[in-house]
Amino acid sequence: MKKPLISVTMGDPTGIGPEIIASALSDPDVRRMCCPFVVGDSEAMARAVRITGVNLNIRTVSSIKEVSDHENQVCLLPMTKLSQRDLEFGKPTDAVGEAVYRYIVEATRLCMAGAADAMVTAPINKEVMNRAGHNYPGHTELLAKLTSCDNYVMMLAGTRLRVSLVTIHEPLRAVPSLLSTERVLKTIRTTWKDVSTYFCTNPRLAILALNPHCSEGGMFGDEEESIIKPAVDAACAEGINAVGPLSADTLFHFAVGGEYDAVICMYHDQGLIPLKLLHFDDGVNVTLGLPIIRTSVDHGTAYGLAGTGKASPASMIAATKMATEMAIRKLRLEIEK
Incomplete structure (x- = not known):
């Protein structure tokens, strides 16, 4: 070749x-x-x-x-x-x-x-x-x-972890109002399609929650139930191997351990902090879609x-x-x- x-x-x-x-x-x-x-x-x-x-x-x-x-x-x-x-x-x-x-x-x-x-x-x-x-x-x-x-996604990747972002360079206070089921679903679809094409077959995607502990049944917000879960359910109905919403404070332990091929994050620092902790010198920015x-x-x-x-x-x-x-x-x- x-x-x-x-x-x-x-x-x-x-x-x-x-x-x-x-x-x-x-x-x-x-x-x-x-x-x-x-x-x-x-x-x-x-x-x-x-x-x-x-x-x-x-x-x-x-x-x-x-x-x-x-x-x-x-x-x-x-x-x-x-x-x-x-x-x-x-x-x-x-x-x-x-x-x-x-x-x-x-x-x-x-x-x-x-x-x-x-x-x-x-x-x-x-x-x-x-x-x-x-x-x-x-x-x-x-x-x-x-x-x-139109359907582009920023993914940061290393040998141990890949993260895709639903929102990119936005003020943290604006993130909840920017999230929608369609936006989360678009990110899941684009990530699954391109990770399948460029990295591995039938990738396993973990979809993160926005709020601590997935909102604890609505105590800390309702974005998990009203926005993220419907997107995950729709993705699964399309045959995408997706799980979530999952709590961000524990998920990365399992992702780095090999249980997931990519993690869908709701905002910039949710994904980039763990990514750069592991891949500060050799992390790669990939534009999907x-x-x-x-x-x-x-x-x-x-x-x-x-x-x-x-x-x-x-x-x-x-x-x-x-x-x-x-x-x-x-x-x-x-x-x-």
């Missing part, structure tokens, strides 16, 4: 993105699995190679058709030519915000066209992208727009580390490997059909 072609977006070039890409794409295991190429800025990538000291040559290409897979070499598709002022560490300009947007758009286009098998994204500064006129809360919402996708494969690091731009060569590439390595494994599994399932 031919190695999957993986598009890696540079993210914010004034953060640690270029450095963790340089380190990850020089990893022997990554290179054995896939043929990666970078969508970004030539000078930023060359600087990252110098800073990290990795044995990696950068070959600039004008088209994805020119991408080749050679040891100690990575191809780069340049979308920008940023100035030295724009590339100052930790001080992203509006030009950087525009650049970040362009890298994502091009990688998405290549995946949608079938030219690339998956995309992996380095961290961005959402405020800077918005300042450049692209008003999206983050990668997930932008990718949904670019791919005309898209017509393309997209993974990302599970951390930010880390401006304080930019330029030091000390940023850990563990999450970028994990994200690239996971995107590759997802692409391979999808291809095998298509062949079996």
Whole structure:
């Protein structure tokens, strides 16, 4: 089987993105699995190679058709030519915000066209992208727009735990009013479909409660009975292997022990606290529901580390490997059909 072609977006070039890409794409295991190429800025990538000291040559290409897979070499598709002022560490300009947007758009286009098998994204500064006129809360919402996708779900994953979020970046006080049976059911459906496609057959899903102890029969709220349980019942009626609502304070013990393949969480920190406790360095952000494969690091731009060569590439390595494994599994399932 031919190695999957993986598009890696540079993210914010004034953060640690270029450095963790340089380190990850020089990893022997990554290179054995896939043929990666970078969508970004030539000078930023060359600087990252110098800073990290990795044995990696950068070959600039004008088209994805020119991408080749050679040891100690990575191809780069340049979308920008940023100035030295724009590339100052930790001080992203509006030009950087525009650049970040362009890298994502091009990688998405290549995946949608079938030219690339998956995309992996380095961290961005959402405020800077918005300042450049692209008003999206983050990668997930932008990718949904670019791919005309309504039923998208953010999943965070590691080797021991996967969590999907019903609500994402919302104030905690707003979460109860944002929950609905349809929204919970949509998250269950999308998670089950894509975990089945990319990770394992007939996945076992645990659906969390919103309130402590599943509301103790209505003492602490009624969202479990009025919203979450009807969604779980509907999912089960569709043949989805789902259980819930389950109390969040005990469920993760059993999920990490292998009883569930993914956990559906009602809000951001309900899922990300246990995930990052287990996978702080190697957690991966996966956007489910898209017509393309997209993974990302599970951390930010880390401006304080930019330029030091000390940023850990563990999450970028994990994200690239996971995107590759997802692409391979999808291809095998298509062949079996």
